[in-house]
Every structure is written in structure tokens, then in C-alpha cells.
Amino acid sequence: MATKDREHIRRLREEANEIRRKQEAEAKRKRLVTTIGLSTLAVAVVALIVVMVVFGPKWFGPKAATVAGSGNVAVMGSDGKQTEVPIAMSEDGVAIMVGKPEAPVTLDYWFDFSCPHCIDYHTVMDPTMKDLIVSGQAKINYRPVNIVAPYGKEAAAALLAVMAHQPELFYSVTDGLLDIPAQEQMNWTANDYAQHLSGLGVTNTDIITETANGTYRSKVESNTQVARDAKLKGTPSLAVNGQMQEQLPDAAGLIALVGANGGDVSAVPTPAAAPAA
Known part of the structure; x- marks a missing residue:
């Protein structure tokens, strides 16, 4: 058991x-x-x-603010005569398009308000670019970006505000912003640009408010990223009918490029040769 x-x-x-x-x-x-x-x-x-x-x-x-603006802008040729041509933001808000839509050649021009080389290039090339626009042989997509110094972003944002409300002031405002000494702009805020615009012929109060508020600052950042994604090497840069130019052309070279790409440049004034150094 x-x-x-x-x-x-x-x-x-x-x-x-x-x-x-x-x-x-x-x-x-x-x-x-x-x-x-x-x-x-x-x-x-x-x-x-x-x-x-x-x-x-x-x-x-924050989403980049949409820029929409169109109208006409007076373009002065080297002969002193003014011609009104269409101006408008591109559909994606990346470029400011100036010139007759039917122009045979399209130039894409990237520049930075804080880039000293852009200021020098503008001084030399602006008359010829305007002659090409007035002649109807080229239209230009101006592409303001910011690569060099932060104040270039504020200046570009101010220009976009102008484009949204008074696009006819595009050239006068662009020239006025490029004329401000770099050492002065380095300490400027958005409010400083807003106040400066009044002296450049801006009368629309929305432009002043949007510039002071930095409304289009994010749009400049977005456009700059678009340029970087497209492998932009720097500013200034120029493309002719979508073909990026490895070397920036001088005035005579630009006229030749437009002629070689379908434009009739026979009536475009030939710029005077630069004096020997």
C-alpha cells in the first residue's frame, strides 16, 4: 500500500x-x-x-505663399525709348516672366540680391537684356533666389510682394534694391525693406504690409530649393532655351546666343566693347 x-x-x-x-x-x-x-x-x-x-x-x-501677379511693364531700350511688354509670375510662382510670349528665345536668369557678382553682371547686362526683350526676340524668366547672405532673402521677398500687387514696378524696385550698399543691408530687417519700398514708387499698402511681415520669405526659400534641386552651381546663372551656360556670356555673347537659337538679332544694338584693362 x-x-x-x-x-x-x-x-x-x-x-x-x-x-x-x-x-x-x-x-x-x-x-x-x-x-x-x-x-x-x-x-x-x-x-x-x-x-x-x-x-x-x-x-x-509653413507653406510657401502663392505669388500671383500680371500686367505690363515699361522696358527702356538702349535707344531711350520705352516699350510696354507683358509681365507675370510663372504658374508655379518660381519665375518672373518678362517679354512677349511669342518671343522665339527664352532666357532663364538666376540672381541673388546679396551676391556681389550678380550686381556687377546686372550693371553690365541689363541694357542688352532689355534690348532683347524690346526687340521681341527674347523673353526673360527672372529667378530671384538666396544663396549668399540672409538679407538677400528679405530683398527677394520684397520684390515678390511688389510682383503680387504692382508688377509694373518690377524694374525700378529691382534696380533700387540692388543699389543699396551691402554693408547697409546686412543689418536690415523686413521692416527696413518695407520702409525703403515707399521711396521706390510703391504705393500699394499690401506690399508694405506683406514685406514687413515676411509673407513671401518662405517662397524665396522654396524657389531657392528648386534651384538647388536643379543643380544650380551659383549666381548669377543663365540658361538659353533651357540650356544652362557653363560660362556667363558678355553682352555681345548673349546677343550671339539669342541669334544662334532662333532669334533675329539684326536690329539689336551692338554693345560697345569693354575698355581694355
Whole structure:
């Protein structure tokens, strides 16, 4: 009888041990699944944080303000005569398009208000660019971006505000902003540009308000990123019918390029040769 009791107790212990082993194995499995799940979740959270840091500003940040403006602008040729031609923002708000839509040649011109080379190039090339527009042989997509110094962004934003409300002032405002000494602009705020616009013929109060508020600052940033994505090497840069020029042409070279790309430049005034250094 005692032997049967001991055997029964032994079987009960073995069964209890087997149940305990199964419970411990199940608990271990659950811990492993939980650990793997938490690790996977942690990796996913880290990945999400990285994605948000990299792409969040683009997806959820302030959207670039839309610039819409069109009309006519007076363009003065080198002969002193003024001709009114169409001016409008491109549909994507990246370029300021000046010239007759049917012009056979399109020039894309990237510039930065804070770029000293852009100021020098503008001084030399502006008369010829205007002659090409007036002749109807070229239209120009002016593309203000900001690569050099921060104040260039504020100046470009001010120009976009002008384009939104008084596009006929495009050239006078562009010239006026380029004429401000760099050392002076380095300390300017958006309010300084807003106040300066009044002296450049701006009368629309929305322009003053939008400039002071930096309404189009994000648009300048967006347009600059578009230029970088297109592998723009720097400013100033020029493309003829979509073909980026490795070397910036001088005035005579630009006329020749327009002629070589379908324009009739026979009536375009030939610029005087630069004096020898």
C-alpha cells in the first residue's frame, strides 16, 4: 500500500513539474515576444522621428505663399525709348516672366540680391537684356533666389510682394534694391525693406504690409530649393532655351546666343566693347 502511495505521489510531482515547465516556457515565450515587439516599436519610433526631422518641415511646415501677379511693364531700350511688354509670375510662382510670349528665345536668369557678382553682371547686362526683350526676340524668366547672405532673402521677398500687387514696378524696385550698399543691408530687417519700398514708387499698402511681415520669405526659400534641386552651381546663372551656360556670356555673347537659337538679332544694338584693362 505504501509503495502504491509513493508511486502515486511521484506521478503527481512529475505532472506538477511538467505543468510548471510548460508554464515557464510559455512565460519565457511571451517575454521574448514582448521584448521583440518593444524593440521593433522602438526602432519604428526612432525611424519615424528621423523621417519627421528630415521631411516634417516640408510636409507640415509653413507653406510657401502663392505669388500671383500680371500686367505690363515699361522696358527702356538702349535707344531711350520705352516699350510696354507683358509681365507675370510663372504658374508655379518660381519665375518672373518678362517679354512677349511669342518671343522665339527664352532666357532663364538666376540672381541673388546679396551676391556681389550678380550686381556687377546686372550693371553690365541689363541694357542688352532689355534690348532683347524690346526687340521681341527674347523673353526673360527672372529667378530671384538666396544663396549668399540672409538679407538677400528679405530683398527677394520684397520684390515678390511688389510682383503680387504692382508688377509694373518690377524694374525700378529691382534696380533700387540692388543699389543699396551691402554693408547697409546686412543689418536690415523686413521692416527696413518695407520702409525703403515707399521711396521706390510703391504705393500699394499690401506690399508694405506683406514685406514687413515676411509673407513671401518662405517662397524665396522654396524657389531657392528648386534651384538647388536643379543643380544650380551659383549666381548669377543663365540658361538659353533651357540650356544652362557653363560660362556667363558678355553682352555681345548673349546677343550671339539669342541669334544662334532662333532669334533675329539684326536690329539689336551692338554693345560697345569693354575698355581694355
